[in-house]
Amino acid sequence: MTKDSDLKQQFYDVVIVGGGMVGAAQAVALVKQQKRVLVIEKTIPDASVLQQTPLRVSAINLASEKYLSALGIWPHINQSSKCMFNQLATWEQRHKPLVFSAEDIGTEHLGHLVKNEALQLAAFDEINALGQNNLEIMTGCKINKIEQTNEQATLFVSDMRNDKTNTNSNTNSNTINCSLLIGADGAFSQVRSLSDIGTTGWDYQQHCLSLTIKTEFPTQHITWQEFQPSGPKAFLPLEDGYSVLIWYDQASQVKELSELSNEQLKAQVLKRFPALVGEFDVVAKAAFPLTRRQANQYVKGRVVLVGDSAHTINPLAGQGVNIGYKDVEELSKLLAEVDMSERAALFQALSKYEKTRKRESLIMSAAMDSFYSLFSNNKTAMKLVRTGLLNLANKFEWAKKQVLKKAVGY
Ligand SMILES: Cc1cc2nc3c(=O)[nH]c(=O)nc-3n(C[C@H](O)[C@H](O)[C@H](O)COP(=O)(O)OP(=O)(O)OC[C@H]3O[C@@H](n4cnc5c(N)ncnc54)[C@H](O)[C@@H]3O)c2cc1C
Structure with missing residues (x-):
């Protein structure tokens, strides 16, 4: 951590709050534009986390892979943290797979399943x-307040470790000024709430349970999803004998399942999942x-939102962080030629960003919702529609290609 005294009254071109997968990639892009950047992150995981049992993984599509390669981030992801897939299958229970x-x-492949921490750490490796x-x-700092003037955005931060022993946070407070706050x-973005940006949205009735399994079968290069009346069941392959199963179900059912032991969960998987290709053990779970x-505004004055702080969508089709990387790509492209001290040019870039990204993410959210209602619905009419659609896609190569191109971000 930079020393407190070093940060008093500092001025940055850009301050990024959140150095997760999206924020860290954003930092790489802007540092490469020679902008002066400060990243504020709660904690950056140690590289040893990559040796532990994997739990959070993301399907990274071809478009994101291409962009992360261009940024120099992708080559830092080691072989055992990512697993290529070249097939993607989906079917309605007891029907023919598409x-x-x-x-x-x-193309040679359709994407990779990557450990979330590997994506985050790869960006910091590139920075180093x-x-x-x-x-x-x-x-390790706490953001207490955000203010804006015509010339700058200001963050008031205090050291969390000192806060625990010292109730008068003002004594430790630092002021950080910047042209742009990301x-x-x-x-649960604090930047969003402290900037008085509201949100619109709802909780789905379904929750999901992620189960890491240790397998005895060789690495699969196919990811699949079976649609069942209670919710989809998905398989995500990983390297080193691990895979992840995703179990969508009613919230109460997911709660009950998450209280079971790993052995009991294995028995449930054998009962409720399509047959896996070999022996396995459940080794980790998370619900x-x-x-x-959706944030009502992606931009407010000198504050801009990227990734999940701007939008969270149903993970059914594994698109969340891919949309976040699109935000980074668009914002970075628009800021490339901007002199950060030029207010008019900066505001023009931000307004273009908001227009483009909000539209795309609303379209994606709506598509995920239609997908969710179509496939999480047990009404006979809906079942007929989805079986018909899958059959149609199976018959018409052109339609199938278009769906696939959308999924990989082409
Ligand atoms: C079950 C599940 C499966 C998913 N699968 C996929 C998938 O297959 N493919 C896909 O594309 N997406 C998937 N997603 C979505 C994906 O996980 C998110 O879109 C992604 O995590 C968003 O990244 P982010 O960096 O914007 O936010 P986050 O990952 O939430 O990172 C935010 C960062 O900000 C830091 N932070 C937060 N508050 C503060 C603060 N006050 N001060 C400092 N730092 C702070 C946090 O420590 C964290 O590092 C899935 C989501 C779920 C729930």
Whole structure:
């Protein structure tokens, strides 16, 4: 952490709150534009986390992979933290699968499943490799207030460790000024709430349970999802004999399941999942509520939101962080030529960002909702529609290709 005394009255081109997968990638992009950047992150995981049992993984599509490669982040992800998939299958329980292959669109693969921490750490590795002195990282601090004037945004922060023993936080308070404040601090964004930006959204009735399994079968390069009346069941392959199963169900059911032992969960998986190709053991679990949330504004004066702080969508089609990387790409492209002290140019770039990204993420959210209602619905009419759609896609190569291109971000 940068020393408190160093930060008093500092001025940065950009302050990014949140150095998760999206915020850390945003930092790389802006540091490469020679902007003076400060990242404020609660804690940056130690690299040893990558040796532990994987729990949170994301399907990274081809478009994100391309962008992360261009930023120099992708090469830092080691082989055992990512697993390539070249097939993607989906089907309605007891119906014929619709299988998408990389060859359908002339690519070598369709994407990778990557450990979340590996994506985050790869961005910090690239920052270290750059060895530039225009980036600072601050951890373990609390943001108390955000203010804006025509000239700057100001954060009032205090050291959390001192806060525990000292109730008078003003004595430890630092003021950080910047031309642009980026909120990349996730679904419960403090930047968003301290900037008085409201949200619109709801909680889905379904929650999901993520189960890490240790397998005895070789690495699979296919990811699949079976639609069942109670909610989808999905398989995500990983390396080193691990895979992740995702179990969508009613909130109460997910709660009950998450209280079971690993052995009991294995028995449930054998009962409720399609047959896996070999022996396995459940080794870790985590339950997540599913929420749809959109920030009412992506930009407010000198504050801009990226990633989950701007939007969270149903993870059904694994698009959340991919949309976040699109935010980073668009914002970075628009800021590339901007002199951060030029208010008019900066505000013009921010307004373009909001227009483009809000539209795209609303379209994606709506698509996920239609998908969710179509596939999480047990009404006969809906069942007929979805079986018909899957059959149609199976018959018409052109339609199948279009769906696949959308999924990989092309
Ligand atoms: C079950 C599940 C499965 C998913 N699967 C996929 C998938 O397959 N593919 C996909 O694309 N997406 C998937 N997603 C969505 C994806 O996880 C999110 O979109 C992604 O985590 C968003 O990244 P982010 O960096 O914006 O936010 P986060 O990952 O939430 O990171 C926010 C960062 O900000 C930091 N922070 C927060 N508050 C503060 C503060 N006050 N001060 C300093 N730092 C702060 C946090 O420590 C964290 O590092 C899934 C989501 C769920 C729930």
